[in-house]
Each structure stands twice: as structure tokens, then as C-alpha cells.
Amino acid sequence: MKRTALVSLLALAPAFVSAAPAPAADKIVFGAAVSLTGKTAKEGEYTRDGYNFFVDKINEMGGITVGGKKYKVEVKYYDDESKSERTAQLIEKLINEDKVTFILGPYGSAPSGTAAPICEKYKIPMIEANGSAESIFNKGYKYTFAVLSPAKLYLKGVIDLVLTKDKNVKTVAVLGENEPFSKEVASGAADYAKEKGLTVVYQELYPTGTQDVSALLTNIKAKNADVVLGAGHLQDSLLIVKQAKDLGVTPKAMGFSVGPSSPEFRENLKGNADYVFGATQWTEALKYNGDDPWKTPKAYGDAFRAKYPKYSVIPYQVAESSAAVIAFWRAIEKANSLDPTRVRDAIAALDIMTFYGPIKFDSRGINIYKPMAVEQLHPDGKKYTVFPASVAERDALYPMVPWDRRK
Amino acid sequence: MSLGELGQIFVNAVLLSGILALVALGFSLVWGIMNIVNLAHGAFIVLGAYVTFFLHELLHVDPFLSIPASMLVLFTLGWGIQRGLINQIIKAPLLATFLLTFGLELLIVNLINFFFKADLRSVTTPYSGTGFTLGSVRIPYIRLGALGVSLFLVAALAWYLKSTRTGRAIRATGMDLDAARLTGVKVAAVYASTFAIGAGMAGAAGSLLSMIVPFDPNLGGTYTQRAFAICVLGGLGNVANVVIGASIYAFVDVFVGARLPSLSRAVTFALLVLLLVLRPQGIAGKSA
Numbered sequence: 001m002k003r004t005a006l007v008s009l010l011a012l013a014p015a016f017v018s019a020a021p022a023p024a025a026d027k028i029v030f031g032a033a034v035s036l037t038g039k040t041a042k043e044g045e046y047t048r049d050g051y052n053f054f055v056d057k058i059n060e061m062g063g064i065t066v067g068g069k070k071y072k073v074e075v076k077y078y079d080d081e082s083k084s085e086r087t088a089q090l091i092e093k094l095i096n097e098d099k100v101t102f103i104l105g106p107y108g109s110a111p112s113g114t115a116a117p118i119c120e121k122y123k124i125p126m127i128e129a130n131g132s133a134e135s136i137f138n139k140g141y142k143y144t145f146a147v148l149s150p151a152k153l154y155l156k157g158v159i160d161l162v163l164t165k166d167k168n169v170k171t172v173a174v175l176g177e178n179e180p181f182s183k184e185v186a187s188g189a190a191d192y193a194k195e196k197g198l199t200v201v202y203q204e205l206y207p208t209g210t211q212d213v214s215a216l217l218t219n220i221k222a223k224n225a226d227v228v229l230g231a232g233h234l235q236d237s238l239l240i241v242k243q244a245k246d247l248g249v250t251p252k253a254m255g256f257s258v259g260p261s262s263p264e265f266r267e268n269l270k271g272n273a274d275y276v277f278g279a280t281q282w283t284e285a286l287k288y289n290g291d292d293p294w295k296t297p298k299a300y301g302d303a304f305r306a307k308y309p310k311y312s313v314i315p316y317q318v319a320e321s322s323a324a325v326i327a328f329w330r331a332i333e334k335a336n337s338l339d340p341t342r343v344r345d346a347i348a349a350l351d352i353m354t355f356y357g358p359i360k361f362d363s364r365g366i367n368i369y370k371p372m373a374v375e376q377l378h379p380d381g382k383k384y385t386v387f388p389a390s391v392a393e394r395d396a397l398y399p400m401v402p403w404d405r406r407k
Numbered sequence: 408m409s410l411g412e413l414g415q416i417f418v419n420a421v422l423l424s425g426i427l428a429l430v431a432l433g434f435s436l437v438w439g440i441m442n443i444v445n446l447a448h449g450a451f452i453v454l455g456a457y458v459t460f461f462l463h464e465l466l467h468v469d470p471f472l473s474i475p476a477s478m479l480v481l482f483t484l485g486w487g488i489q490r491g492l493i494n495q496i497i498k499a500p501l502l503a504t505f506l507l508t509f510g511l512e513l514l515i516v517n518l519i520n521f522f523f524k525a526d527l528r529s530v531t532t533p534y535s536g537t538g539f540t541l542g543s544v545r546i547p548y549i550r551l552g553a554l555g556v557s558l559f560l561v562a563a564l565a566w567y568l569k570s571t572r573t574g575r576a577i578r579a580t581g582m583d584l585d586a587a588r589l590t591g592v593k594v595a596a597v598y599a600s601t602f603a604i605g606a607g608m609a610g611a612a613g614s615l616l617s618m619i620v621p622f623d624p625n626l627g628g629t630y631t632q633r634a635f636a637i638c639v640l641g642g643l644g645n646v647a648n649v650v651i652g653a654s655i656y657a658f659v660d661v662f663v664g665a666r667l668p669s670l671s672r673a674v675t676f677a678l679l680v681l682l683l684v685l686r687p688q689g690i691a692g693k694s695a
Contacts (some may be wrong), residue, residue: 199475205669207672215665215671222409239620246550267526269531272535
């Protein structure tokens with residue numbers, strides 16, 4: 001991973017050099033501090049590739065039109081080394097020294113949270129694609145926008161899906177990791193379940209890095225929950241499925257905020273992964289028809305793969321990041337101005353459909369209008385997008401076949 | 408809490424005690440005999456997990472059958488590390504041993520990261536997750552098997568230390584280094600065996616864990632921490648103490664986790680601090 005990060009840095013070097021002189025007047029320069037090394041180097045790379053892919057497309061199409069003039073687009077990148085305090089410094093540098101007037105967000109909730117107050121201070125709009133914790137948006141910032149669905153909506157789709165499948169579902173158990181993002185996911189899921197008339201029979205958090213959830217699952221089994229929802233990270237989701245089988249916990253449905261969308265989920269669990277639901281921001285199988293150069297997720301995926309052949313599956317981080325550039329593109333053209341405040345107002349008023357789904361922001365700047373999709377692992381070894389029904393690829397399999405009745 | 412649930416929680420705690428005893432066994436031995444807190448212990452465990460994982464993935468060896476292999480690999484590695492590295496600083500202050508084993512941990516973890524990538528892995532067999540039911544209590548075969556293997560290795564080590572010549576030499580060295588040397592014990596060889604056995608036990612623990620939890624190169628740290636806590640809770644110097652420490656740890660973890668999971672770790676470590684205040688000899692129980 002280190003080496004790929006280094007290579008990508010080297011690949012970026014010419015971009016730094018060419019961007020060193022003050023930006024020319026016929027160019028719009030976006031600033032971005034993305035994690036190209038450190039813990040989230042891989043996701044940072046997805047983010048950068050997503051940004052670059054759409055920026056290149058804009059340039060291919062001639063640029064962004066403002067006042068009848070076409071402007072080419074460029075992104076000035078820095079590496080925040082996966083450290084959120086570094087992100088804040090670099091955003092400050094981008095605004096003060098490099099004089100950028102538009103910011104594309106970093107990777108992750110924590111760095112997005114440290115970048116937001118800087119953008120607010122200088123009244124420079126930031127559209128971020130990879131930070132979904134609502135804590136970023138409850139501080140009244142006016143210049144930060146997120147194209148992705150917020151954390152509390154992550155498991156809403158799974159609950160909606162189960163309710164359309166089964167009118168007799170009554171009880172839900174929610175277990176989550178004790179850290180900011182997962183806590184929001186867990187409480188959002190529990191609140192939504194209650195709102196829908198379900199009884200939340202179990203709601204607890206476990207410590208980060210837990211190695212045993214048998215105590216929680218034993219309790220859930222005793223409560224006989226119809227639906228078990230997990231809000232943690234990949235390792236937790238794997239552990240919960242493993243131990244659920246160990247202990248014979250057999251709900252009608254199991255869903256996770258993070259985990260099932262990763263190929264490692266199936267590799268680790270083999271057949272035990274079947275029937276599990278996973279939340280995802282975006283998949284190539286969704287059937288959106290957007291007003292952008294690609295229109296559909298599939299066309300976007302094919303075009304992206306043609307340009308970046310190392311991707312066999314397109315991670316949703318890539319699509320989100322392209323969507324952030326789309327939002328800027330449409331807002332700048334609509335504002336018909338390069339003035340940051342006017343562009344900010346145009347972003348706030350945006351209401352468009354894209355290959356990534358609807359982009360529209362609530363008063364806090366979050367795209368609550370885009371639903372989370374739900375994927376399900378099927379016994380044929382594949383993963384299908386099963387929700388929302390209008391854009392789904394396959395019908396969801398429900399209920400989950402009990403462990404002892406599987407082959 | 409119903410009786411059935413209580414029974415299940417009790418069984419969960421017993422099953423966890425077994426595996427944790429094996430996790431801490433080698434750590435306790437090395438600490439007790441050589442006075443080295445081996446911070447690389449968790450990394451040894453992870454290596455053991457990878458041995459089992461690759462034997463299962465590439466050669467389809469049953470994970471339980473690969474335990475001797477991972478013990479042998481880790482035993483050899485432990486021997487080499489002791490002769491080549493640890494021996495150099497055996498008389499140095501405690502801080503130097505901390506630094507060395509900490510550096511070793513970083514080195515091993517980064518090498519695993521480099522060669523095997525940071526992906527999460529598990530060993531999943533056709534019998535993974537299957538088990539039998541006793542009343543309303545469910546007992547998974549793998550966990551039961553892991554308990555059996557752990558108890559066997561604990562007993563085997565206890566027997567070895569008590570009844571064999573090398574075992575007695577190891578204990579003698581731990582009790583009084585100079586006296587042992589005077590009676591003709593080859594201390595360097597004894598230390599190498601001790602460290603190698605410790606690493607071998609870590610390998611076995613890793614093999615078992617690979618079936619129970621998803622692991623990646625960074626998993627080791629948390630198990631070093633656990634091993635440390637168990638040794639403090641139980642006290643050093645005796646194989647039985649490890650079992651006691653592991654049981655206390657597992658029962659607190661599981662019973663607190665059953666009602667207040669977000670506090671389970673905090674309570675376990677609070678207990679540890681409390682013990683240090685009230686019974687500091689728990690740590691220095693070497694000659695007890």
C-alpha cells in the first residue's frame with residue numbers, strides 16, 4: 001500500500017509543478033487535501049481518482065462556462081497523511097497561499113470535520129463526498145456541503161426493505177461500535193425503527209476493536225429479535241455473523257452499515273454470508289437516470305473502468321467524489337460567477353439528478369434526499385442491489401434461511 | 408435474565424477462558440522466567456493465525472491439524488529471535504527489553520502487512536459455527552475444540568515444567584539465576600527454550616483464533632494487552648495462575664458485556680487497577 005501511495009505521489013508531482021505559478025485567469029482551480037498515505041490511503045486514492053475522472057471529463061467537454069467564457073478545470077492536491085489536524089492546515093494553505101476559491105473535501109468524517117470551520121472562516125465553499133457524520137453539519141456551517149447520505153440514514157433502507165417484505169415484523173435489535181460515526185448509524189436506525197412502529201428490544205454499543213460479541217448476541221437471542229442490525233466496521237460485522245451462527249441466533253433479517261459491500265465479507269464468511277443485507281451509498285447496479293455526461297451508474301462504471309483498468313469493481317467512494325465535482329460544475333454554471341459566495345448560494349439551491357442519485361441539500365448542507373441503497377449476498381455467490389425497489393437489480397431474499405437448514 | 412440465558416453466558420465465559428489462557432500462557436512463561444514482558448507476543452499469535460490460514464487455504468489442511476505446524480514454526484522463530492536478539496540484552500534494564508520487543512512487534516506486523524496485505528482473513532470450514540444444544544445452551548464445536556486444545560496445552564506445559572529435566576531447569580532459572588548457573592544449568596540454552604516454548608504457545612493460540620475471530624496483521628496488539636492483564640490478574644510463576652487470570656478476565660468481560668457491553672473493557676481494566684492497588688504482589692507472585 002505504501003508503495004502504491006508513493007507511486008501515486010510521484011505521478012502527481014508534475015501536477016504540483018505545473019500548478020506552482022499563480023492560477024491563470026482562464027482556469028478554475030479546486031483545492032483538495034486527500035489522504036494519499038497513512039491509514040486511509042486506499043480510500044484517499046479512490047477519492048482522488050473520482051475527482052480526477054470528472055475533472056478530466058469537464059475539460060474534454062471544453063470546460064465550465066461562466067459569463068459565456070469556457071474555463072478549464074484543475075485540482076491542486078495535498079496529502080493530509082490520514083491526519084485530520086493536517087487536513088485543516090492544508091486547507092488553510094490552499095486558501096491563503098494557493099488562492100483557491102473552491103474546496104473538494106478530504107476522505108473521512110474526521111478530516112471533513114476539521115476542514116469545515118476553515119472553509120467557514122474564509123467563506124470558501126467546500127463540497128465533500130466522504131464524511132457522513134452529522135456532527136459536521138450540526139454546527140451551523142454555511143459553506144460545507146456533503147453529497148452523500150448522512151450516517152443516521154445508513155440502515156434506514158434495510159428497515160424499509162424488511163417492512164415491505166413482511167408486515168408482521170415487530171422487533172429490532174441494534175448493536176453498534178462505540179465511536180462517533182457508528183453511534184450515529186445505530187441511534188439513527190433505532191429511531192427510525194421506532195418511528196415505523198417497531199419495538200427496539202435491544203440497543204447497545206460495544207467497545208472499538210472488540211473480539212467477542214457473544215454476550216450481546218446471547219442477550220439478543222433471548223429477546224428473540226426479528227431483525228438484527230449491526231453498526232460497526234468490517235471486522236465487527238464479520239464477528240457478529242460468525243458468532244450469531246455459533247450461538248444459533250436466527251433473526252429473519254440481518255443488516256450491517258459497513259462490511260457486506262466489501263469483497264472480504266464473502267471471502268471470510270463463505271456461505272455464512274448469504275442473505276445478509278448491507279448498506280451502500282451507491283452501486284453500479286442502481287438504475288438512476290441522471291442529467292450528467294454518463295446518466296446511468298452502469299455507463300459511469302464502464303467509462304471509469306476504461307480509464308482506470310485497475311478497478312474491477314467501482315467503490316462507492318469513487319462515485320461520490322465524482323458527484324461532488326458534478327455539484328460544483330452545475331452550481332458554478334448556474335451562478336454564472338466565480339464569486340465564492342454566489343457559488344455557495346447556487347450550491348445550496350441545487351436540485352439535480354445524477355448517475356449517483358439526487359443531489360440536493362437540506363438547510364444544514366447534507367444530501368438527505370439521496371436514499372441509501374441496500375445490497376444482499378445471495379446463495380449463488382453474487383451480491384445484488386435489492387433496494388430501493390424502483391432502482392433494484394433483484395428481489396430481496398427474505399426471510400433469512402436458518403443456519404441449520406442451509407446446505 | 409432467564410436461566411437459559413444465564414447458562415449460555417456462563418458457557419460463553421468458560422469457552423472464552425480456555426482460549427484466553429492459551430493466549431496468555433507463553434507470555435506468562437517468558438515474563439515469569441526471563442523477566443521479559445514480550446510486547447511482540449501478539450505478533451507471534453498473528454503469525455500462528457497466518458500459518459493455519461495458509462495451510463487451510465492452499466493445502467486444505469484442517470485448521471486443528473495445523474496447530475502442530477504453527478507451533479513448530481513459531482518455536483523455531485522464537486528460538487532464533489532469542490539467540491540472535493533477546494540474548495544480547497538479557498542483562499540490560501527492563502526498558503531495553505521493552506524497546507526491543509516493541510520494535511520486534513512493529514517489524515513483524517509491518518512485514519506481515521507487506522507480504523500478506525492488510526486484508527481481513529478468517530479460516531472458515533464446513534463445520535464453522537455448527538454445534539450442539541444442551542437444554543437451551545448452545546455449544547459450538549470449534550469453541551469447544553479450542554477449549555480442549557487450550558486445556559491440553561496448559562496441562563502439557565505444567566507437566567513439562569514439573570517432570571522433565573529441561574522443565575525443572577527452566578523453573579530453577581526463573582527462581583534463582585545464579586544458583587541455577589552454579590548447579591550447571593546452561594542458562595543461555597534454557598532461555599532459548601523458554602522463549603521458543605512461549606512463542607510456540609502463541610502460535611497455537613493464533614491457530615485457534617484464526618477459526619474464531621477475523622484477523623488482520625494488526626490484531627496482535629489487543630491480545631498482548633489481554634495477556635498482560637491476565638498475567639497481572641492471576642500472578643506469574645505458575646501455570647495454574649494463568650488459568651485463574653484468564654477465567655477472571657473472561658467472566659468479567661462476558662458478564663459485564665451481557666448487560667453493559669460498552670463498559671466491559673473499562674470494568675475489566677478498572678478491576679486490574681484495583682488489584683494493583685490492593686494486591687500488588689499479584690504481579691510479583693513469581694516465587695509465591
